[in-house]
Every structure is written in C-alpha cells, then in structure tokens.
Amino acid sequence: MCGQVGIIFGRKRRRPDERDYLREVFIRMLLHSEERGPHASGLARLKTDGSHRIFKRPMRAHELVYEKPFQELLGQVDNETTILMGHTRWRTRGNELNNRNNHPIRAGIVIGTHNGTIYNADYLFRRLRLPRYAEVDSELIFRLADRFAPEGPIDQEGLKKALALCRGQMSAVLTSRLDPGTITVLKGNKPLCLRIHRQHRVVLYASDDAFIDFAVVNEKGWRELEVPPMTMLTIRHEDVRAIENSEFRFIPQERKGTLPEGVNA
Numbered sequence: 199m200c201g202q203v204g205i206i207f208g209r210k211r212r213r214p215d216e217r218d219y220l221r222e223v224f225i226r227m228l229l230h231s232e233e234r235g236p237h238a239s240g241l242a243r244l245k246t247d248g249s250h251r252i253f254k255r256p257m258r259a260h261e262l263v264y265e266k267p268f269q270e271l272l273g274q275v276d277n278e279t280t281i282l283m284g285h286t287r288w289r290t291r292g293n294e295l296n297n298r299n300n301h302p303i304r305a306g307i308v309i310g311t312h313n314g315t316i317y318n319a320d321y322l323f324r325r326l327r328l329p330r331y332a333e334v335d336s337e338l339i340f341r342l343a344d345r346f347a348p349e350g351p352i353d354q355e356g357l358k359k360a361l362a363l364c365r366g367q368m369s370a371v372l373t374s375r376l377d378p379g380t381i382t383v384l385k386g387n388k389p390l391c392l393r394i395h396r397q398h399r400v401v402l403y404a405s406d407d408a409f410i411d412f413a414v415v416n417e418k419g420w421r422e423l424e425v426p427p428m429t430m431l432t433i434r435h436e437d438v439r440a441i442e443n444s445e446f447r448f449i450p451q452e453r454k455g456t457l458p459e460g461v462n463a
C-alpha cells in the first residue's frame with residue numbers, strides 16, 4: 199500500500215482562519231492515511247517562488263504530527279503555497295531507516311510521492327543512466343521527470359514516453375521546483391481520489407475517498423473529480439478549476455512474477 203494525501207492550492211487571498219482550517223484538513227487526511235503506511239511518513243510544501251521544505255521520518259503519522267519541524271512546516275502555509283503533499287509509507291524497496299527512501303522524494307528539481315512498486319526500476323536506472331540517491335524504486339519516476347524538465351517545467355510528453363517503460367504499479371503526485379504552480383497527478387493502477395472546492399479554490403487528493411470524508415466531515419461544496427485509471431492530470435495554482443487531462447501508459451503488473459493482467463484500480 200502506501201498513502202498519498204495532499205492539498206493543491208489555487209491562487210486566493212485566504213484569511214488566517216481558512217488557512218488554519220485547510221491545515222487541519224491536511225492533518226486529518228494524513229492521520230487517517232497511517233493505516234496504509236506504518237513504516238514512515240512525511241510531507242512537503244512548495245511555494246510559487248520555488249522554495250520548498252520536506253520533512254519525513256521513519257515513524258507513524260500520529261507521531262510525526264507532534265514533531266516540531268512538522269508544525270513549523272505547516273505553520274509556513276501561506277497564500278503563496280502551491281501544494282502540501284503528504285505520504286505514509288508501506289516500504290517495498292529500500293529500508294525506511296535510510297530516510298532517503300522515504301517520501302516525499304526530491305530528485306534534482308522534482309519533488310513527489312508515489313504509491314506502488316516499479317519492478318524494473320533497477321534495470322531502468324542502469325539502462326537510462328539516471329543518477330540514484332536512494333534505494334527506493336519510486337525515485338525512478340522523479341528522476342525521469344527531472345530529466346524531462348531541463349528548463350523548469352516538466353515536458354509531459356517526454357515523461358510519458360519514459361513512463362511507458364515502467365512495469366508495476368503507480369499513482370504519483372509531482373511537481374518541479376522551477377515550476378511549482380504546475381502539479382502533475384498520475385493516476386495509474388493505484389487508487390487516488392480527488393475533490394475540488396470552488397470557494398476554497400483547492401483540490402484535495404487521497405488514496406482513499408474515506409480519508410477525505412473524515413477530513414471535511416459534512417462541509418458543503420466539495421465535488422468529486424471523476425478520473426479514470428491511467429490518466430495524467432495537470433492542475434495549476436493559477437486556476438485549479440482548469441484541469442487538463444490525458445492518457446498515459448506503463449506496463450501494469452500486480453505482483454512481481456505474475457503476468458500483467460491489465461489495469462487494476
């Protein structure tokens with residue numbers, strides 16, 4: 199498993215009470231997501247000027263939220279913040295005691311989280327001569343995106359061609375520090391639910407719909423974005439309602455050693 203949760207912020211002058219509310223929503227989603235990933239947890243925050251902070255540790259989400267850096271990082275959420283990305287990790291490749299293996303992962307100018315396992319990651323790292331900083335397979339996705347972001351923005355068509363070589367499972371969320379107002383969401387063969395709120399001008403995402411339900415309780419105005427598997431979404435800080443989507447491909451495979459059985463959500 200592994201859990202991805204986050205908030206993509208559209209441009210808006212939010213008052214402190216709305217920012218506090220959205221911070222709380224994020225914390226609640228992350229805490230509920232702990233059941234999907236007990237080995238490590240983490241979060242990243244990016245701003246329009248490209249500044250970022252990542253905090254991750256091999257501990258459960260309910261412990262992470264009491265750490266001072268966690269609270270500092272959330273405290274820095276302001277009107278220039280473009281995304282808060284969170285992750286709870288169920289380790290597959292790479293020990294969590296090496297913090298490099300935990301998510302969010304930074305690879306060059308790209309920062310992201312991943313749910314799934316890329317079975318041929320070692321091979322692709324070698325074949326494509328990609329730098330490697332950690333042992334976790336997920337780094338591959340972000341190295342590929344980094345390679346296709348020579349001038350800042352991620353070249354999505356180039357990235358799609360490279361992703362087509364990957365075999366396994368993936369849903370991922372990523373952005374470039376040189377283009378932090380553009381968020382790429384890859385909904386592949388792992389669950390990822392998205393919901394938009396027009397007045398808040400944010401998009402929430404989570405690996406399980408229930409995490410969003412728990413976080414927003416009965417607040418009105420949330421609308422589900424129906425996204426089929428194998429979709430690449432582009433969501434922009436400028437206007438979170440103007441979402442672009444297109445198909446992307448890789449070789450879906452449920453378990454190592456079994457034959458691909460098509461797409462599984």
Ligand SMILES: NC(=O)CC[C@H](N)C(=O)O
Binds near residue numbers: 288299313336
């Ligand atoms: N369970 C997962 O989705 C794991 C993600 C990634 N393969 C890791 O080990 O961190």
